Amino acid sequence: MFNIQTVAEGIVYVGASDRRLAKFENLFPIPRGVSYNSYLIVDDKTALMDTADAGVGAQFLENVTAALAGRALDYLVIDHMEPDHAAMIEAVLLRWPGVQLVCNAKTVPMLRMYFPAGEEKIANALLVKEGDTLELGHHTLSFVMAPMVHWPEVMMTYESTTGTLFSADAFGTFGALDGAIFADEVEFETRWLDDARRYYANIVGKYGVQVQGVLKKAAALDIRTIAPLHGPIWRKDLAWFLGKYDLWSRCEPEQKSVTVLYGSMYGNTASAANALAARIAAKGVPVAVHDLSCIDNSEAVAECWRSAVIVLAAPTYNGGIYLPAEQLLSDLKALGLHDRTFALVENGSWAPMSAKLMAAKIGELKNCTVLEQKVTVRGRLTAAQDAELDACAEAVAASL
Numbered sequence: 001m002f003n004i005q006t007v008a009e010g011i012v013y014v015g016a017s018d019r020r021l022a023k024f025e026n027l028f029p030i031p032r033g034v035s036y037n038s039y040l041i042v043d044d045k046t047a048l049m050d051t052a053d054a055g056v057g058a059q060f061l062e063n064v065t066a067a068l069a070g071r072a073l074d075y076l077v078i079d080h081m082e083p084d085h086a087a088m089i090e091a092v093l094l095r096w097p098g099v100q101l102v103c104n105a106k107t108v109p110m111l112r113m114y115f116p117a118g119e120e121k122i123a124n125a126l127l128v129k130e131g132d133t134l135e136l137g138h139h140t141l142s143f144v145m146a147p148m149v150h151w152p153e154v155m156m157t158y159e160s161t162t163g164t165l166f167s168a169d170a171f172g173t174f175g176a177l178d179g180a181i182f183a184d185e186v187e188f189e190t191r192w193l194d195d196a197r198r199y200y201a202n203i204v205g206k207y208g209v210q211v212q213g214v215l216k217k218a219a220a221l222d223i224r225t226i227a228p229l230h231g232p233i234w235r236k237d238l239a240w241f242l243g244k245y246d247l248w249s250r251c252e253p254e255q256k257s258v259t260v261l262y263g264s265m266y267g268n269t270a271s272a273a274n275a276l277a278a279r280i281a282a283k284g285v286p287v288a289v290h291d292l293s294c295i296d297n298s299e300a301v302a303e304c305w306r307s308a309v310i311v312l313a314a315p316t317y318n319g320g321i322y323l324p325a326e327q328l329l330s331d332l333k334a335l336g337l338h339d340r341t342f343a344l345v346e347n348g349s350w351a352p353m354s355a356k357l358m359a360a361k362i363g364e365l366k367n368c369t370v371l372e373q374k375v376t377v378r379g380r381l382t383a384a385q386d387a388e389l390d391a392c393a394e395a396v397a398a399s400l
Ligand code: FEO
Pocket: 080, 082, 084, 085, 150, 151, 169, 229, 230
């Protein structure tokens, strides 16, 4: 059965959600699933805004067919070529052979990579560049280039009559849509925000400078609806979510808060991390504590984006850093986390090395500081280390 909903006048949601996929990009756990959003504009001309992942392909095609209600499909606008949105392009070309592709020049080589059989359509694509417009009748599209948000060919499409920005991956989130398609119809702050932050930090986080560039362009548009490629659509409280994106893309913490992330084999490093967390919390500072072996790395990355100070606690392992902490630090470097303060807790039964090694890796992050007041555990934390813990907690609180 088709499942379509009205987004704005003449704009129909034709995307679909996948709750069977375990990991997005085969990397990031998505226990709440994910939606692949696509939109059909029905006017004198019809235009489909991106397609969908193959995992929801049948539902997507049924939705587009229903929304067209027997009309021909005139345009397929390709804002993003990643296969979670582009996988159904070939199926669309086969089902609606009269369609014309609309894309920018950087998209063309990617179309040839993924759809070598579509050369005739690719050669006849309508190539657009920044500021170009396409009249559909009542609706008018204009194109906003957004390279590296999150691939080089990405663009956003703005529809001026309804004030709808088709924002590609930007403003997206993990999570299947549970019937409601609008952010104001769901408990976004309590049920979705953590997944939105995790999506941002892990998928788009590396490209904060480019996101800032797009936010500046967006400020010049009269945006009444933000229609991303994943997750709920924004038609109310846009400023609130734009504010989150502004913070995230500048890599500014959302709160003056502390996240304690520990790796621990037998519970002794965990005990030290918890003891330190209690002393920090006693100073009135919000603290979150996570075991790196029990949460996904993508959650730890998101917590680093959220918090101002990160306490990283890890044993020394094979003369190096206990692997979950090492993996986190590698990802933080790859994703470009910057401007954070770190405090370190190390453990080593015979040769504690992990603080020195973690500090070296943190030194590779831009504008990140490691507090001098570390805690060194030799096997188990002892009562004699009260002063060491207090000094570290004091330094953490003072750094906020
Ligand atoms: Fe949702 Fe970059 O694809």
